[in-house]
Amino acid sequence: MKFRSYIKPFFCMLILSLSSACDNYLDREDTSGIITPDKIWDNPVAIEAVLVNLYDGLKLDDFDTWFSSRWRLINATSLSDEAQGSYQKDWLFSNAAEVWTYSEYVFEDKFSDRYVHIRRNNDFLYQLEQAVVLTEEEKNVLSAEVRFLRALQYFSLAKRYGGVPLITEPQEFTGDTEALQVPRNTEAETYDFIIDECREIAEILPSVRGAEGEYRATRGAALALMSRAALYAGTIARYSPGAGLSGEAVSRGLVCIPQSEAERFFTTCYEASTTLITDGVYKLYDSNPDKVENFYELFSNKLNGNNGEYIFQKQYNVAGGKGHAWDKLNAPFSYRGDGWGCGMAPTLELVEAFEYTDDSDGTLRIRDNHGIPISYDSPYDIFENKDPRLFGSVYLPGSPLKGSTVQWIRGIIDGQNGSGQKYQAQNQPDKDNTVIIDGENYNASGKDGGADVGDASKTGFYQRKFFDETLDDMTNIDANRSQTPWVVFRLGEIYLNLAEACMELGGKEGEALEAVNAIRRRAGIQELGSVSLEQVRHERRVELAFEKHRIWDMIRWRIAHRDVSEGGLSNFRGTALYPWYNLQSGKYTFEIGTEPPKQKRLFLERSYYTRLNPSDLSTNSKLIQNPGYGN
Template sequence: MKRYIQILTAVMLVITTACQDLDREFVTSIGKNEIEQSFTNVQAMLTSIYADLPDGTVYIGGAAMMASASDESEFTTENNAVQAFNSGSWNAINNPDPVWGTYYRGIRKVNQFLLSTGDINLDPWKLDPSPSAQAVYKTNLAAINRWKYEARFLRAFFYFELVKRYGGVPLINNVFTLEDDYTKVSRNSLDECIRFIASECDSAASQLPLNGSTAPYVAGTDLGRVTKVAALALKSRVLLYAASDLFNTPGWAGGYSKPELIALPAGDRKARWKAAADAAKAVIDADALPNLGNYKSLFNTFNNNEIIFTRRNGASNQFEKNNSPIGFNLGLSGNTPSQDLVDAYEVKVDAATAVKFNWSDPAMAANPYANRDPRLGMSIVTNNSTFGTPQRKVQLWTGGLDARPIVNASRTGYYLRKYQIESLNLLNGNTGVHSWIIIRYPEIYLNYAEALNESEPGNAEIKKYVDMVRARTGVAMPPLPAGLSQTEMRERIRNERRVEFAFEDHRFWDVRRWMIAENVLAQPLRGVTVNRVNDSTFTYKAVKVEDRVFTSRMYLYPIPQGEISISNALIQNPMW
């Protein structure tokens, strides 16, 4: 008899407030047959798969966000593992983002779960002729069918998280046992992986309820579960990456002998962009959200119709401790925004016009945070702005309560506001529920605009959907100018993604898929020095914080050396 490794100890995060108990803790050592025959135990297996979704708020070393491995941010503590990305000191043995095993564990759990759903014993209800028992039977049967497609979505999500890091990876859709030969596991081509993920999204979308409010058996209580819209949205993201430069330009790899592992076959790029545009439009057409709500409050909630898919965690205050200014009680500085990011927020001239920030403009340099895109103040703590509980003005000027030369004060002259629950009093032990938003509607709008700009430049829909993001409640940035060229529109879309999704784990990947990382991430990271003239007057100067390293091999992660040692069929990525 084959031996199975049963790892079903899921100390579960809170994904949702639903009655479906996604926040249930499930720890078991009972036998395989008992697990598979129990409706509630198999349900708990699905819950444990949701637990493998990433939490970007405390991603590396329990504190650093991926933003601090890009030009968005600097992590204050220099011995955090995230700094290896910035110094170029990471490799196939030491990777600060070691997710290969994490996601393959999740994939294996899905494969085992899909087998288990066929063995659930529903006879106690099926064989009972009473109307109440028959109703339970039908409800449970529908639930099992839905669970299968939720699990297939989650597997597709895990595969895409691997693909965007490594290129083509092994597609393993059976349950390995101790008797299987791991030495023959090999990588599938990138094309096979993309096609598989997109197909799984299609299958899930065809069977899942549209959204949480339309679920057939627990209507209104499915917040956090996979839906049709989530499946379509993941496909939109996948096909956007598939159309982008990185997966269509193998020349960066310097004559790599297995280009099919890192690039798609040569073909019609416009057709790929068109497919990406169509995938984004499918989301919009399925469940259109014409108006976007308040930006600031979005990141302190899990219950917002802008959110398509999220991971909701239990109540805590660790994120606030990690990222609050050093002068606040228990604040550790953490992920501190860069001047490079701050400069990306436009200056609002009037209701119809916005311009780039320019340090060479004396008025802008003297008052650099005046009339800026409101998303700046909603995402980033700047000098002399108010913050926290008890509330006070943040002193980022040299010698201030939150600034150098205090040990572990921000090195960039900024602190992170986004995702912080500022009402928490950390000394009193206040906690709040945090959620990590994985997909939200503005991504779909900007995916659509980007793909359409590459496939049908000049289409009026491009400007329309970018402007919808800019016009959201509380932001109200002027619309883009009319008549932008394809190149100009491309740059505007890229900048819009940068400011809209700051600290949401997009920038690290966007600069790679656009193949601009060698120009962007190899530049010195900048911050600002603030000097105080009096209580209301300060001077500002952009300064270098640190040199950064990026070489072409870093477009993809190296396959972990331990995996290559196990399987002699695995091929390493270029130049690692």
């Protein structure tokens, strides 16, 4: 059976394709608009259409994943130390005198929602086994593909809840609801299930697919999930004792993995990562000699994910009604059209995490050795010689964009070298920020921000990674005009997974160094002579910024509950960079804004696992609540 190009899934989830397949089938079979189960499994086209629907139900941490309403700008990026949400009026991002505690349900993914999709996967696998219109080889490949989708569903649950009920066959209601209630497996068993599935299906799925199936699961996707899941399990095993969790869920192993299992999981990650890299199917994207634009292009709509590095991705298609609004939500203030925009505001902490190209510390040079503010001709000059990945990931004050530059200015100093009367921006950029100095009118704000109020960034930065600079129409938040693909797995992550596993195993520092330097070499930054675990984690932070990894990394490393001074999220607010225009010299000096109008945060140890929803508990008496929440 060949998959027809007109129903190629757009990670492929084009519902337009699903409709085309079903309409074509209905026309030929004359079923009066009703597709009955027997007709579906008697026709390859209908089976393919069902598969499209399974892809469509694959919930991921992607562009459209918001914890609560999207206007609140709470997602995996803004909940980490990478960024703040720019919009002012929200409990996490306003009332700076308050403390915001990570809520019990902030990462919630209700069982009652997720298991609907798992059941559909199970039902497909059961029905597929009975189908007679496909060859055994075709059935084996399709089965492996759906098992991959199911494993991804379980991984999304595991990283939130720990151990979850492993249901691998469709349940049928026979009048006894208790018979449908399944207890939670241990966290180790849950990760083992995901890993074992990936190990088996990697031997069945094709290494490459033709154009008609290029966005579907492959051997590489299975190995990538295996690599990530094993790394998560290994670190959870090694570092869980530092989280101080206790209670029935811990004692039963429903959460936390015994430390004795860490090496086994790290070895699995090492083997899966090594295999994926040495298979040679994927390579680090390095086609543009301009290292800044090379890194930006990797995630841009220009390449549409066809960069040789993406292993598995979620595609979008505006014409098919499956676009997204990421660009509209994240455009810098003056580029945002009729409102919204500004979205993720990267923190100075992240910006300074990007080193200089000579491998020196990334701390910006704001003052000289005598403590005097350094003057720069342009705000952009302070970032000279920084890691090219910074410019590909973040819009900085002075960054070029659409024939202009991003302009974020805190205000004007009537003087030079940072000394003199200060006139600070008081309103968002489209409001009045006029100041009068010696009878002359000046605008104290940049066109993209500077004040502590309104929609614009409060840190001085905007997110560039994934932003489509070719989009001209930024009006109408509901138009969903964006179709930049979301990367689920890419080779860059696999190199870093390998490096981390090597360091955790010990005795493989040379391989870790080689993997990290492959990433740095592509980035255009000086290679390291030796490497530590902390350096591997640091490389992961900058290379994978905004790809929704950071918060989950902090959770699996069990560092999120620590104070910000120890690398955690407690008491983290997010620091800003304030450029000031010095009127007398025509140059810019900088200050660090340590108290932007955002709440400090508090990450409790119990937040390493999400609270099970009461509605899930009430329908399954065999479930045990996660530690720290009670039932």
